[in-house]
Amino acid sequence: NAGVTQTPKFQVLKTGQSMTLQCAQDMNHEYMSWYRQDPGMGLRLIHYSVGAGITDQGEVPNGYNVSRSTTEDFPLRLLSAAPSQTSVYFCASSYWGGAKSEQFFGPGTRLTVL
């Protein structure tokens, strides 16, 4: 199994450009989420999904859109990139099992917005 995969690994954008970060998992997990990690900080939740067709906002959703058309895929769209969105982005997935469900993380995408 590949686990959680993310593409691309690195990306440089200019202010105002749009792009989509891809995330896929092959573990049939119901729950998927996107986090961002800024220097010196822990991960913060952007958006999450509890199943295909269901998404909701996390802690820092502004400037991002998500959709969940299949169980496997959960893309994150940056509508109009800003320098404040320079960060490392992690996708994660887990079974819907409450507090003890371990989240499996992808390898991350390092995004720089100039």
Place this chain on the structure above:
Amino acid sequence: AQKITQTQPGMFVQEKEAVTLDCTYDTSDPSYGLFWYKQPSSGEMIFLIYQGSYDQQNATEGRYSLNFQKARKSANLVISASQLGDSAMYFCAMRGQDMDSSYKLIFGSGTRLLVRP
């Protein structure tokens, strides 16, 4: 609101010695889970250990153990016999049990551990 506090931005430990990384948390949920993740310089998030709020015993996973003191709301990670490969960022995180809080992990700001040879 849930919150995780890690007060040690950086720590040093001598190889083969034990080290404790501090984590305190705040939550009003009666049931919750506490996690520790390791993030090496390569950037991936590696799950280390889990402690449930109703678990009677402290969790252990190989050289990792969790010193869970529920009344003090602390969940410190103990790494025994440190190795050079333990040099990394370590994050404490919490997840609630109910529908409103179980959808996300709340992370602390992390502790950077450097193991000296």
